[in-house]
Amino acid sequence: MKNESLRINTAEGALRGAIDEGIFVFKGIPYAAPPVGALRWRAPRPAAPWSEVRDATQWGNASWQLREHCVLAGGGDPGNISEDCLYLNVWSPDIEPSSPLPVMVWIHGGGFVLGAGSLPPYNGKALAARGVVVVTLNYRLGHLGFFAHPALDAEFPPGEAVNNFALLDQIAALQWVQRNIASFGGDRRNVTLFGESSGGRSVLSLFASPLAAGLFHKGIVQSAYSLPDKKRDEALSNGVAVAHHLGLKKASADDLRALPAEHFCSLPSQLGNGPVAIAGDRVLPKPVVEVFAAARQHRYPLMIGYNSDEGSVLDYFGIDPATTITRLRQRRPLLLKLIKSLYDEHDDRRLGRKVARDIAFGTITWLAVQAQHRRGVPGWRYYFDYVSENTRDLCPDGSWHGNEIPYVMETMTAENPQIAEREYSAGDRAFARRISEYWLRFAQDATEFSHQLNGETTWPAWHPGADVTLRFGVKGEAAVVLQHRFMRMRLRLLRLLMRAMVKLH
Missing domain, CATH: 3.40.50.1820 (Alpha/Beta hydrolase fold, catalytic domain)
Known part of the structure; x- marks a missing residue:
């Protein structure tokens, strides 16, 4: 070159x-x-x-x-x-x-x-x-x-x-x-900040x-x-x-x-x-969660989302998600019963992983789009659930923390030590093009007066009545679909329980 x-x-x-x-x-x-x-x-x-x-x-x-x-x-x-x-x-x-x-x-x-x-x-x-x-x-x-x-x-x-x-x-x-x-x-006059994990924070x-x-x-x-x-x-x-x-x-x-x-x-x-x-x-001056809970954030458009297996970060820290469920069973059996009623999941490891995902990453997306609506500026919520074609055996629980980055930035050739020798396929690259288009549209077009983002699927800004989430992938497969009231009851409950759960964890 x-x-x-x-x-x-x-x-x-x-x-x-x-x-x-x-x-x-x-x-x-x-x-x-x-x-x-x-x-x-x-x-x-x-x-x-x-x-x-x-x-x-x-x-x-x-x-x-x-x-x-x-x-x-x-x-x-x-x-x-x-x-x-x-x-x-x-x-x-x-x-x-x-x-x-x-x-x-x-x-x-x-x-x-x-x-x-x-x-x-x-x-x-x-x-x-x-x-x-x-x-x-x-x-x-x-x-x-x-x-x-x-x-x-x-x-x-x-x-x-x-x-x-x-x-x-x-x-x-x-x-x-x-x-x-x-x-x-x-x-x-048109600057979009974007970041992942602590960059998103x-x-x-x-x-x-x-x-x-x-x-x-x-x-x-x-x-x-x-x-x-x-x-x-x-x-x-x-x-x-x-x-x-x-x-x-x-x-x-x-x-x-x-x-x-x-x-x-x-x-x-x-x-x-x-x-x-x-x-x-x-x-x-004030904690981030407190600022958004009071809808005191800057009046700028916001797009926010998370991945289907954010619980993968537990592996990095050597945390067993099943242990959290065991503790709940011992200390808060009624709370565990309530949580299990929201999840069609009976395996402690998988349940713990999903609860960790939703409480540690999902609740902030729910809080943020609510805060945007109360502030009178648009917010869009997404859920990333695509797994590259050659790593689906490695990722049975969904898309790992950080796995959306090469799709968003179209850096499919970048090495990832976690999935060495698992090359991205032509299908993965095609799906990356579809995903990154929404990031580009947001950067190009979103303003405080926007009601939707245009694309292959028109993406309306979030409001309590419709409560629309755009899914990038469904059960690991390529799809871009709108879903209404996605995890609504679950995230409402976990938001209320977040302090107790974080202390317990």
């Missing part, structure tokens, strides 16, 4: 990118200053301008993480790992279009501890070839991205503390898009953050989870415990910033900060 070079000007300086099969590609663009040294655990600062043409043909560094975990579960090898990680990538089909193109900004998942915008499943070339500008980004992960400690809080005026540095990175990347995306042919967090207002215009949330955000007092206690574990009994801010970044990747699990943000700082 022959790559031709290309020069483009941004607010910070000129870039030299490449042309890959007709798509303009720019990699490793700094969107903020390196958050290193004195800038660790501070809001991202502007990137220093440059005078010479900067090479933008190599990926930027990924945030500190455990490489082997990312290879196994995060989508591939993240490449160079460094605390200097605030870089983004752009794919554009036309840098001088007759009218500006829709922009789609991808926020990668990985539990806020793994991942990078450069991973093969997130390559933006295929979507860009269909008429959008795609941006992927890296942001601070783990304790570098989410951290609270009294010594750091003391640097802020009262009530102004920042703990969600990763969310501020994402906001800084959106500010870069507003400054520069026109140079790549993009429309800064990030989209919901930005819907809830006052600091993100006006920087994007709509969001797509894939397989976000319903877990509560960490409370700030808990995060502060965790930060003190982390410092003690690393030998700092009375840590100053300078002491904390002098710790090697890699030390934060090898902490015991009880000192982890979980796959959620910290509620109560200036970036996220």
Whole structure:
């Protein structure tokens, strides 16, 4: 494949990118200053301008993480790992279009501890070839991205503390898009955020953050989870415990910033900060679930859904879903009887997997579309239940967590270590084309006044009366069909029971 070079000007300086099969590609663009040294655990600062043409043909560094975990579960090898990680990538089909193109900004998942915008499943070339500008980004992960400690809080005026540095990175990347995306042919007035897992949770967090207002215009949330955000007092206690574990009994801010970044990747699990943000700082004043429950999110269109076997994540964490059912049987037999009445399932493993899926991933979709309706802006709910033709024996319970990504982004050639040597078929690729069309239509057409998304099946926005869900796949087979009141009673009940169930689990 022959790559031709290309020069483009941004607010910070000129870039030299490449042309890959007709798509303009720019990699490793700094969107903020390196958050290193004195800038660790501070809001991202502007990137220093440059005078010479900067090479933008190599990926930027990924945030500190455990490489082997990312290879196994995060989508591939993240490449160079460094605390200097605030870089983004752009794919554009036309840098001088007759009218500006829709922009789609991808926020990668990985539990806020793994991942990078450069991973093969997130390559933006295929979507860009269909008429959008795609941006992927890296942001601070783990304790570098989410951290609270009294010594750091003391640097802020009262009530102004920042703990969600990763969310501020994402906001800084959106500010870069507003400054520069026109140079790549993009429309800064039509920016869609989309992401999966913790990336989807990030989209919901930005819907809830006052600091993100006006920087994007709509969001797509894939397989976000319903877990509560960490409370700030808990995060502060965790930060003190982390410092003690690393030998700092009375840590100053300078002491904390002098710790090697890699030390934060090898902490015991009880000192982890979980796959959620910290509620109560200036970036996220209220928990995401609370904001949506009160319908106080930004008034932007939202598309949200989850997969038929989200319970697959339990395998990664070594959790036996049958154990949860056993505990319910022992401690809450009447509750178990009520839950079983909603599921035509008598095997404890399968029942536990489905309950985990619906309570951890389904309830947030139900809450979000209700909140959109109450806010007076459209929301669309989907359910992904397609399994690639050559992996149906591996996936008897449905589509795994994250399995929709290569269909959405049409990255069917990307390697997935979990299904090595199970190539995607022509049928899989054809179905991917049908699915990604809805993501593109949303990015191109959805506004706060939309009542439907057009496509092979017209998809009405959700409202309580019709309660329509669009199914991508049915029992693993290719289909795009509307379903009314899909899992309605089940999700209503589980939403009410969510706190008790999460505590029990």
